[in-house]
Amino acid sequence: MELIADHVSVAGLHGPLLLPTSLTAGPGRVTLVAGDPGYGHVALALALGGRAPLMDGVVTVDGDASEALRRRHVALVDVPDVTAPEGALSVRAAVAEQLALAGRPASRAATRAFLAGHGVEDQGERFESLPPSTRTTLLMRVAASRAATRVLVVAAPDRLGGDPTDWYAAAERLAAEGLTVVVQVTHGTARQLALPATYELGVAA
Template sequence: MRVALQNVTKGRRGQVLPTMDIVFESGHARFIRAETEQRPTVLGLIASGRMRPDSGTVTIDGVADAGALRRRVALVDAPAVSDPPPDVAVGAVVGEELMFAGRPATPRHARRWLRMLGFDDLIRTPIGVIDPAARVRILCELAVLRAEVEALVLVAPDRHGGRPDGWWRIASEFADRGYAMLVIVGGAAAAVISTMPETVHAEHLSDAGAAAQVTPAAEEDAR
């Protein structure tokens, strides 16, 4: 699959999201830099078909189809939209996502699923305090349990700290498995992963301009 954002903006004079173009497609991991508090989430919502841009187009395989985008592109860990509450135990997060994926979702099933990833020791740990790479692995693996998902938009994994190379390699692994990966990061993380082998980066967004208020909850459901 191929998702293309062309001349996309959000907000008056592009204050929320300046004019940009980006393509992400199956089998590739791509990152894009987005600064300010709101911009990463707004970009993630637009790239996954959950928010309409004020100008420009978003297409999937050459067609403007927001419904197909929402079904086939998972929005992962977007602040205030799809990120799990930090005080919720990892096992509860897994159980909820297993349920959404139409799978058995008892605590026993959650533990078994975590054990397959090697994270069963985290089942009672609040997700807000686990290692950033483990968080990215768990949330991305949960996202691809849904049958139609072919792409992941991972929002601001660098906000959790840790070394960018850990979660960037996980994103690259998902690309190797055939998924289209778009990772939205800040400037410091972008500087690190841009030097890593086989990294593909998108045109960087400008930091300039204040972000106007956008309430993602008023847009399409992010799940």
């Protein structure tokens, strides 16, 4: 699915949370959006996923501007204070919760098998103790496993620190499987990845 945001902005209580922003993302590649840390990343993710009212602009999926269509097909990954798991939960509990939200089997056995398949052995440790790359990769994989998912929007995974190359490689693998993948990062992370910031928060072409 092709995801297009055209001059999209989101209002807050005391001013705009997201200044007009445009981007085009298609299947088979990772689309990088760079911007300063803050609420803009959350606002853009919610706008792309059909979960925030737009102050201006339009978001379409394959030319359709329906919010319901976006809510069905766009999965929001690790959005702070929205879809990010509670850090104090055990890895097993946090991932079971995410699997259930994705409509996947979330029993103890199913969760254990999912985690083992991704190389996570200590499933009782706190979720916040996972290395950032492992955390982001797990959450992307769970979201991608939802039957209706066609688009992944990964919100500010670099806020957790660590080397971004591993989770970015995981995002590229998911894109290669046919998903449309949007990853929102800071300009510093884009430079660290040695990638151009094709799109930026607050920039509408």
